[in-house]
Amino acid sequence: MPEKLPRSFYQREDVVQIARDLLGKQLVTEIGGVRTSAKIVETEAYKGSTDRACHAFNYRKTKRTAVMFEPGGVAYVYLCYGIHHLFNIITNIEGEPDAVLIRAAEPLEGIEEMLARREMTELKARLTAGPGSLSKALGIRKEQTGVDLTDDQIWLEDYGETISSELIIASPRVGIDYAGEDAKLPWRFRVKENKWVSPAK
DNA sequence: ATGTCGATTTGCT
DNA sequence: GCAAATCGACATA
Numbered sequence: 596m597p598e599k600l601p602r603s604f605y606q607r608e609d610v611v612q613i614a615r616d617l618l619g620k621q622l623v624t625e626i627g628g629v630r631t632s633a634k635i636v637e638t639e640a641y642k643g644s645t646d647r648a649c650h651a652f653n654y655r656k657t658k659r660t661a662v663m664f665e666p667g668g669v670a671y672v673y674l675c676y677g678i679h680h681l682f683n684i685i686t687n688i689e690g691e692p693d694a695v696l697i698r699a700a701e702p703l704e705g706i707e708e709m710l711a712r713r714e715m716t717e718l719k720a721r722l723t724a725g726p727g728s729l730s731k732a733l734g735i736r737k738e739q740t741g742v743d744l745t746d747d748q749i750w751l752e753d754y755g756e757t758i759s760s761e762l763i764i765a766s767p768r769v770g771i772d773y774a775g776e777d778a779k780l781p782w783r784f785r786v787k788e789n790k791w792v793s794p795a796k
Numbered sequence: 797a798t799g800t801c802g803a804t805t806t807g808c809t
Numbered sequence: 810g811c812a813a814a815t816c817g818a819c820a821t822a
Contacts, residue, residue, distance in 0.1 A: 639814070648814070650807095659806065677804030679815050696814060727815050737805095770814055800820080809810085 597621070597752040602745050605667035610686050610693035614640035614784055615763060617684070619756040622700055624749045626734040631705030632752075633723055633733065635697055637785040637792045639768050641683070643692030646782075648774035651692035662741050663692035670742040670749055672735055679727030682735045684744065684751075698783075699724045701791040702732070709733070725793040762787045 600620065607613060615638075623632040643651035643663060650673070651660040662671050663685055671683040671694055683694040700723050702709055709732040713722055723729045730736070735749065742748050765781040772778055785792045 641814075650814085657807065673814090674805050676802095676813065676815055677806080681814065683814090698814090721817095725815070768814070773813080797822080798820100799822105801818085803816095806813090808812095 597754050599745065600751040600753055602666075602668045604751075605684060605686050605744065606688055607667075608687060608691075610642050610695060611640045611782055613684075613686050614638040614695045614782065617695060617697070617751075618763060618784060618786055619758045621703065621752040621754060622697060622733065622749075623704075623752055624733045624735060625747060626739075626749075629705055629708045629734075631708055631733050632703045633700035633729070634703060634756075634791075635700045636789045637697075637699035637783070639696040639698060639784070640782040641694045641696065643694075645777075646774070646780070647777040648768060648771040648780075649692070649694070654692065656692075660692065663694055664690055665741070667693075668744050670735075670739050670744060672730065672737045672740045674737055675727065680730040680736050681726045682730045682733075682739075696726055697729060698726045699785070699791055699793045700729055701789070720790050724791060758786055 617635050617638050620635050621632050641649040643649050651663045666689040667686040669685045675681050683696050687693040723732045764787050766783045768783045
């Protein structure tokens with residue numbers, strides 16, 4: 596039987612380690628009465644205290660980032676470029692605004708529903724490759740910000756699959772040139788030679 | 797296959 | 810005002 600990841604998984608201190616650990620876990624949503632799930636194959640870590648690329652850098656708190664200061668184990672969904680809903684998992688203890696962005700996953704359950712949400716007819720990697728696409732396929736919208744990940748709307752399951760470290764590729768995050776030196780940190784993780792990751796750079 | 801561009805909320809200058 | 814943790818449409822080659 597799969598195990599729902601407990602709050603303690605998210606409340607650990609090292610957000611980079613959590614980003615690695617999330618590879619191979621299943622992201623499950625039950626929104627609108629339909630269960631959909633996908634196996635995570637690509638993530639990125641953001642650390643509020645020291646990382647210029649993070650929205651809550653230097654503990655900057657706004658209406659949008661307030662949820663990042665909550666104890667680990669809740670969802671942070673924000674709108675990027677005015678259109679895309681990007682799904683993040685808040686980690687660490689209350690007051691430490693760290694997050695992991697889920698960038699890509701392999702579709703497993705509810706594929707018909709995911710295709711319908713994306714207005715697609717054929718199963719292609721595009722369905723869930725890239726943070727905006729993935730959220731749309733799983734039915735996640737910014738209204739889900741603050742949802743408790745140990746509750747029954749959005750959660751993660753562990754099927755005991757571990758991705759060995761040789762299969763994890765670390766690389767710099769994209770689209771964050773404004774972050775200066777921090778843009779070079781290798782905090783993006785993906786599963787090697789996996790067809791479901793977003794286009795490699 | 798590669799490039800440019802528009803969509804359109806949020807927060808900083 | 811403008812640029813952003815993006816994507817897909819459309820153009821050209």
